[in-house]
Amino acid sequence: MNTLASPLAFLGGVDPWIFIFSFVTVAITIxxxxxxxxxxxxxxxxxxxxxxxxxxxxxxxxxxxxxxxASFMGIAGMVMAVGYDALWYxxxxxxxxxxxxxxxxxxxxxxxxxxxPDFAEGRYDSPVFRKIAVVFVLxxxxxxxxxxxxxxxxxxxxxxxxxxLRGGWLEFLAPHNDAGAAIAGLPYWVGVAVVGVVITLNxxxxxxxxxxxxxxxxxxxxxxxxxxxxxxxxxxxxxxxTNLQSNFAPGERPAAVAxxxxxxxxxxxxxxxxxxxxxxxxxxxxPFGPLTTKAAKAAHLSPEETKPLSLLYTYSxxxxxxxxxxxxxxxxxxxxxxxxxxxxxxxxMWVMILIGVFYVFPPVIGVIGRNFLPxxxxxxxxxxxxxxxxxxxTLIRAKYGVMGSVLSGIACAGAFAAFMSTFSGLLVSMTGxxxxxxxxxxxxxxxxxxxxMRMFKFAAIGIGAVSVGLGACVEPLEINFMVxxxxxxxxxxxxxxxxxxxxxxxMTMKGAATGMLTGGILALLSxxxxxxxxxxxxxxxxxxxxxxxxxxxxFWSHHPLLRILCEQPAIWTVPLAIGLMIVISKATSKDxxxxxxxxxxxxxxxxxxxxxxxxxxxxxxxxxx
Amino acid sequence: xxxxxxxEDTIHSEAFLSALMRRQLRLSIGCALAFLVxxxxxxxxxxxxxxxxxxxxxxxTLTWLILGxxxxxxxxxxxxxxxxxxxxxEADEAKEVMGK
Numbered sequence: 013m014n015t016l017a018s019p020l021a022f023l024g025g026v027d028p029w030i031f032i033f034s035f036v037t038v039a040i041t042i043x044x045x046x047x048x049x050x051x052x053x054x055x056x057x058x059x060x061x062x063x064x065x066x067x068x069x070x071x072x073x074x075x076x077x078x079x080x081x082a083s084f085m086g087i088a089g090m091v092m093a094v095g096y097d098a099l100w101y102x103x104x105x106x107x108x109x110x111x112x113x114x115x116x117x118x119x120x121x122x123x124x125x126x127x128x129p130d131f132a133e134g135r136y137d138s139p140v141f142r143k144i145a146v147v148f149v150l151x152x153x154x155x156x157x158x159x160x161x162x163x164x165x166x167x168x169x170x171x172x173x174x175x176x177l178r179g180g181w182l183e184f185l186a187p188h189n190d191a192g193a194a195i196a197g198l199p200y201w202v203g204v205a206v207v208g209v210v211i212t213l214n215x216x217x218x219x220x221x222x223x224x225x226x227x228x229x230x231x232x233x234x235x236x237x238x239x240x241x242x243x244x245x246x247x248x249x250x251x252x253x254t255n256l257q258s259n260f261a262p263g264e265r266p267a268a269v270a271x272x273x274x275x276x277x278x279x280x281x282x283x284x285x286x287x288x289x290x291x292x293x294x295x296x297x298x299p300f301g302p303l304t305t306k307a308a309k310a311a312h313l314s315p316e317e318t319k320p321l322s323l324l325y326t327y328s329x330x331x332x333x334x335x336x337x338x339x340x341x342x343x344x345x346x347x348x349x350x351x352x353x354x355x356x357x358x359x360x361m362w363v364m365i366l367i368g369v370f371y372v373f374p375p376v377i378g379v380i381g382r383n384f385l386p387x388x389x390x391x392x393x394x395x396x397x398x399x400x401x402x403x404x405x406t407l408i409r410a411k412y413g414v415m416g417s418v419l420s421g422i423a424c425a426g427a428f429a430a431f432m433s434t435f436s437g438l439l440v441s442m443t444g445x446x447x448x449x450x451x452x453x454x455x456x457x458x459x460x461x462x463x464x465m466r467m468f469k470f471a472a473i474g475i476g477a478v479s480v481g482l483g484a485c486v487e488p489l490e491i492n493f494m495v496x497x498x499x500x501x502x503x504x505x506x507x508x509x510x511x512x513x514x515x516x517x518x519m520t521m522k523g524a525a526t527g528m529l530t531g532g533i534l535a536l537l538s539x540x541x542x543x544x545x546x547x548x549x550x551x552x553x554x555x556x557x558x559x560x561x562x563x564x565x566x567f568w569s570h571h572p573l574l575r576i577l578c579e580q581p582a583i584w585t586v587p588l589a590i591g592l593m594i595v596i597s598k599a600t601s602k603d604x605x606x607x608x609x610x611x612x613x614x615x616x617x618x619x620x621x622x623x624x625x626x627x628x629x630x631x632x633x634x635x636x637x
Numbered sequence: 638x639x640x641x642x643x644x645e646d647t648i649h650s651e652a653f654l655s656a657l658m659r660r661q662l663r664l665s666i667g668c669a670l671a672f673l674v675x676x677x678x679x680x681x682x683x684x685x686x687x688x689x690x691x692x693x694x695x696x697x698t699l700t701w702l703i704l705g706x707x708x709x710x711x712x713x714x715x716x717x718x719x720x721x722x723x724x725x726x727e728a729d730e731a732k733e734v735m736g737k
Contacts, residue, residue, distance in 0.1 A: 099704045103676075110672055110712050114665040114719060253696025298691060299683035299700060319684065326680045334676070353727075357720050364716050368709035375705050515662065609654060616657050618727040621648060621734060 029414070030171050033421030037233065037428045038210055041226055045214035048222035067355050071362035073224045074346050076231030078105070078367055080156075080434035081163025082495035083374065084234060084427055089398040090303075091378025092388070095259075095296030097303040098378070100329055101496070102371035106364065108337020113360040116338055119514040119615040121356040127441075128341055128506070129449040135513050136521035137605050139454070144525055146449045148505055148532060149341045150475075153442040154482065155539075156340065156498040160438070161204045161483025163431040168203025170399055171424055201484040208483065211432055212476030215439045216469040223436040230429035231366065237426020238373040241405045241419045245380050248408060255379045258283050259297040283383040290389040296382070300326070307575040310568060324583065325576050329496070332582030336499025339506030342434075342441040353619045377401055402427060439475060446471035488550040489543065496580075497539040504585035505532030512593050514615055517608050523597030531589025538581040647734055660726060668719045675711060679704060 083105065090098035123131060128149060133142040215223060249255065295301045302309075304322035313321070337343070381388065381400040384407060388397050402423050409416025447468040452459060459467070486494065509528045512519050545564035548555060568575040577584060597604075605611060647653055683690050683700055690700035697705070 096698075096701060096704070099701070103704055103708050106709060107672065107676060107712055110716050111669070113716055114669050118661075118723065251696070253694075255696075256698070256701060257693070257696035297698060297701070298687065299680070323680055323684050327677070330676060330680075354724060357724065361713075361716055361720050364713055368713060372706060372709065515658070609649070609651070612658065613648065613654055616654070616661060617648070618731040620727070620731040 027171075027417050027420065029417035029421040030424050031421075033418075033425040034167075034171055034428050037425040037432075038206075040229070041214065041429075041432055042210060044226045044229070045217050045222055048225055049217035067358045067362065069224060069228050070346065070355075071359045071366060072228035072231045074227075074343065074359065074363045075366040075370070076227035076229070076234065076429075076433040077346070077437035078109075078343060078363070078434075079231065079234050079370055079430060080495065081160050081427065081431040083371070084238065084430035085163055085166070085398055085401050086159070086495065087371070087374040088377040088381065088401045089396070091375040092381045092400050093291075093378075093397040094303040095291060095301045096299050097301050097326070099375060100326065101333065102374065104330055104333030105337060106368050106371055108334040109360065109364055109367065111334055112338040112343070113357070113364070116344075116510050116514060117356055117360055118353055120344065120510065121353045122617070122619055123615050127444055127448060128344060129445060129453075131513075132509070132524075133453075135605075135611060136519075136524065138521040141521050141525055142449060142453065144529065146445050148528070149445040149449075150442050151532075151536075152339075152341055152498060152502050152506070153438045153445075154479065155501060155536075156342075156495065157435060157438050157479045158483055158486045158489075159494040159498075160431040160435045161208070161479060162486050162489065162494070163427065164207035164435075165200040165203040165483065165487065166398060167402065167424060167427045167431075168206060169198050169200050170402055172198035172202075200487050204483040205480055207428075207432055207435065208476050208480035211436045211439060212472055215436055215443060215476075216472040219465075219468060220440050220444070223433075223440060227433040227436060230433040233429040234426045234433075235366075235370055237422045237429070238370065238377075238401070241401075241423050242373045242376050244408060244415075244419060245404060246376070248411065249380050249384055252376045252379065255376075255383050256297070258383060259293040284386050286382075286386045287389050290382070290386055304329075307568065307572040307579065310575075311570060311572040313572060321572060321576055324573075325580055328576070328580035328583035331586055332496060332500040332503045332580060335503035335507040335582065335586055336501075339502035339510065340499070341445075341502075341506065342437040344506075344510075346437075374401070377404055380404060435479070439472060439479070442475050443468055443472045446475065488547060488555075497535075497543070500539060500580065500582050500585070501532055501535045503582045504535040504589050505529070508586065508589040508593060512590065516594075516597075517612050518597050518601060518604060519593060520597045520600045520603040522600045522603060523593045523595075526596045527589040527591075527593030530592055531585045534588070535581045535585045538578045538585075542575075542579045653734075657730060660730075661723070664719065664722055664726065668715050672712065672715050675708070 083102070087098065087102050090101065120131065123134065129142045129145040132145040133139060214226065246252065290296075291302045295305075300319060300322040304325040305318050307325075308318040308321045377400060378397075381397070381404050385400065385404055388400055388403065390396070402420065405419035405423050406416055408419055447464055451467045451471070452464045456463070505528045508531060509524055512527075513524060541561075541564070544558050544561040545568065547558040548560075548562040548565065550558070679700065690698065692699045694702050
């Protein structure tokens with residue numbers, strides 16, 4: 013057992029409630045997958061769910077897909093760990109959707125392409141560009157898969173922390189401590205493998221249509237699993253504001269707090285003492301706290317020098333999250349599943365409401381967790397604040413017995429739903445790119461729909477296996493941080509591509525490709541460099557592999573500005589990508605597609621005019637299929 | 638009814654396309670500005686008026702209340718307005734052309 017001697021320990025095994033709830037979630041997911049396999053027959057069902065998903069189902073499914081492990085576990089953990097600055101994550105996740113609605117969703121839907129690579133080729137008449145876009149779909153998808161996998165591993169290891177594999181024939185499975193001796197519990201990679209296998213099976217069986225229902229159901233499961241524990245916890249430990257009140261802002265002293273509030277809810281005075289590792293109240297509750305000042309603190313800058321840097325960090329984070337949302341391939345592909353453009357817009361409105369309501373809750377858990385479960389500050393990553401969503405409801409158990417176990421079980425079920433639904437969405441978009449774009453359009457253009465469907469299944473299994481393999485390696489990294497980097501890459505590549513292609517008719521293929529590749533690759537390099545130097549500090553096997561990057565950390569401590577620009581690259585990569593697109597397109601302006609006016613008309617004219625069909629017929633007649 | 642040639646001409650004219658894009662872009666940019674002012678202004682407010690933003694409102698600091706709770710309904714209002722307006726815009730454009 014680790015330092016968290018939770019009530020699980022004296023139960024002498026796995027809490028049956030937690031186990032039952034998690035098991036039921038997984039079982040329902042598998043059952044729905046098999047059931048939908050019977051109704052998913054055509055290639056259209058597999059790739060875009062037959063383009064016939066109703067607004068309610070589609071909005072729930074998009075929200076289910078969107079609220080990943082990072083949203084369910086990461087945000088609460090991050091709010092607890094760093095305070096105010098972490099609130100930018102949920103807000104920008106929701107706001108990014110607005111950006112998508114304002115500038116990209118409508119035109120893209122009207123254009124009537126199957127996937128992003130379809131759009132890239134259709135807009136620029138360039139098969140080469142399709143290939144580039146495919147590589148990027150796979151790439152961003154895999155990058156975003158890793159944190160989902162980490163969530164799975166963490167949660168399963170948490171549920172089975174009381175399991176003891178030592179001494180039996182399964183001893184080789186048991187996790188090992190730093191000294192190399194076997195310890196109790198389930199290793200991290202088992203959760204990764206279980207979720208990977210379940211979802212791969214689901215996607216291979218039912219494709220897009222199959223997972224739509226599963227994801228829609230999983231949204232409501234997540235909503236239930238975050239809101240019910242929050243309401244119960246607030247009833248027991250005091251409200252959101254009350255718990256926040258006990259963290260004193262600069263200039264406030266304990267005596268200055270309005271006494272009336274404290275009398276009304278006396279529990280607030282029973283706040284647990286913070287361990288030394290926890291950030292101080294002032295830094296935690298105010299803007300520009302531990303997250304945004306980390307690099308400057310490492311360089312021992314004065315507070316005056318630190319503040320502008322943390323403002324820069326905040327802006328870069330906002331740009332990455334907002335633009336990145338508008339460029340995540342697995343979210344975009346869902347717009348094609350709406351029957352028409354009006355439905356696509358209505359869907360987006362509902363998604364905004366569904367995810368907005370959800371995002372109010374995780375920070376509440378972080379705030380209450382800081383007051384009542386501060387010992388989590390002593391753990392790292394999976395054993396630290398990342399598991400607050402799962403751990404906090406167990407506090408109820410001491411007071412109300414089985415009720416606490418049920419709550420904890422609900423939270424675990426929600427966590428399972430979270431990483432399963434996001435991973436299914438990613439797997440479908442990556443598999444679609446392989447089966448539809450690589451196989452169906454590049455390798456075997458003459459293949460029949462049946463062959464493409466079979467290819468879809470093989471591709472799902474292949475990518476599922478790769479995701480599990482990579483996911484097993486990322487245990488030391490923080491969930492929310494990894495997600496932020498996937499967003500930074502999408503923000504610097506897909507977002508400029510889509511935004512400029514839709515609104516500027518002067519774009520050429522060369523301009524688009526140069527901007528997208530340069531922005532995306534630079535963001536990736538920055539992310540890789542930051543990750544490598546973080547992994548070098550790890551005490552486990554990863555630290556040894558990445559030991560050669562350790563000197564980077566000395567460099568960072570002397571150049572905090574460079575560290576921030578590397579950790580949050582969006583502030584320079586997004587303008588750079590857009591700038592390159594403009595400059596190169598101007599230089600190659602003779603390559604602007606000849607029927608550009610027609611393309612623009614299809615992107616912007618109301619669907620009632622029926623231009624889309626006209627365009628597609630022309631195109632198909634020309635392509636000969 | 639087959640499309641008349643004058644309707645075809647209207648749809649494929651340069652004037653129609655640029656008017657279409659201009660109207661749509663104006664609406665989108667207007668809504669984006671309303672939301673960017675809040676999103677990008679909040680860090681500035683935190684930076685230049687930390688004392689004011691730390692004011693307590695029902696236990697919350699003002700800035701926490703804005704970012705953690707009030708931002709979401711604000712975004713809903715903007716997107717609701719945008720959807721209503723853009724659907725009307727599309728209907729008008731379609732009517733304009735079909736009337737020819």
